[in-house]
Amino acid sequence: MPSMFARPVLHRLVFELRYDYGYTYLDRAGATINDILKGHPGWVNPQVNPQGGVLRNLDHEMLFNFGSRKLDLSQTQSAKIAELAPIEEFARLAKELTATVVEWLELGDFTRMGFRAWRLYEMGSSDEAKKAVIGLGVLSADLIEKMELGSASEVSWSAVVETNDVTTRIAVSAIEQNIEVDPATLKAALDVPHMHDRNQKKILADRVKAKRRVANYPQFAVLVDMDHFVQDPPRPEGGSIAEFITSQFQWGATASDRIIKTRS
Numbered sequence: 293m294p295s296m297f298a299r300p301v302l303h304r305l306v307f308e309l310r311y312d313y314g315y316t317y318l319d320r321a322g323a324t325i326n327d328i329l330k331g332h333p334g335w336v337n338p339q340v341n342p343q344g345g346v347l348r349n350l351d352h353e354m355l356f357n358f359g360s361r362k363l364d365l366s367q368t369q370s371a372k373i374a375e376l377a378p379i380e381e382f383a384r385l386a387k388e389l390t391a392t393v394v395e396w397l398e399l400g401d402f403t404r405m406g407f408r409a410w411r412l413y414e415m416g417s418s419d420e421a422k423k424a425v426i427g428l429g430v431l432s433a434d435l436i437e438k439m440e441l442g443s444a445s446e447v448s449w450s451a452v453v454e455t456n457d458v459t460t461r462i463a464v465s466a467i468e469q470n471i472e473v474d475p476a477t478l479k480a481a482l483d484v485p486h487m488h489d490r491n492q493k494k495i496l497a498d499r500v501k502a503k504r505r506v507a508n509y510p511q512f513a514v515l516v517d518m519d520h521f522v523q524d525p526p527r528p529e530g531g532s533i534a535e536f537i538t539s540q541f542q543w544g545a546t547a548s549d550r551i552i553k554t555r556s
Contacts, residue, residue, distance in 0.1 A: 300548060301510060302376045304410040307386040307537060308364040312401040317360040321345050324396040332388060352377045358393045365389060379541045383534035390533055406521035407537045411548050414510035421466035421512045425449055428464060428551065458540065461519040464551060468512055516551060518544035
């Protein structure tokens with residue numbers, strides 16, 4: 293049975309910057325995209341319309357969107373991507389792409405800067421995941437019954453916390469997902485090295501790699517969603533965006549573990 297203390301799986305990352313007076317986008321979207329394509333390897337397939345532009349990074353399966361009101365960079369687990377990019381790489385790309393858009397659109401009024409991370413804690417079944425969330429307390433199954441609302445089969449948990457000038461919305465819920473893993477990976481994860489006469493070291497290495505890939509797609513899990521944001525942030529300068537992302541990522545990782553491990 294999966295442990296409540298198992299390593300969480302990083303499921304999705306998003307950085308977003310909102311701003312006012314970005315309507316120079318309508319005139320400079322093409323020049324902005326050209327600058328990104330020339331100066332940032334890996335970005336391809338640009339699509340542009342009056343509402344916004346989008347580019348895809350094939351190296352990391354990331355998406356970058358920008359328009360007259362906001363920009364955002366995101367990466368999500370998929371059948372192709374079992375492990376997300378290191379947070380330092382994600383932060384670097386967010387910093388560099390933001391600097392390009394801010395320069396070309398001549399942005400100066402920023403309304404919100406946010407970073408969001410989704411972490412999955414594997415559970416053995418759907419019921420186990422739901423019980424884990426109910427065990428967090430606050431809105432408990434007993435309280436729901438005392439309020440004569442019926443019997444709770446599933447409960448979500450949320451909170452808003454303030455740390456210095458950063459607000460964090462935390463949401464915890466039970467999820468079930470089905471991501472198809474290719475047959476070759478499943479076969480390698482079950483292979484037994486000593487059953488082969490040759491290449492036992494390679495078979496063992498492949499097995500470890502395959503098992504890690506399979507483990508990154510838990511069917512049942514508790515999802516901890518950390519949404520960190522700052523209202524009316526200053527103009528992003530130097531490494532401020534990268535520092536914001538990495539510091540909030542580290543804070544969120546610690547907080548997520550504490551929430552999951554400290555149940556009522």
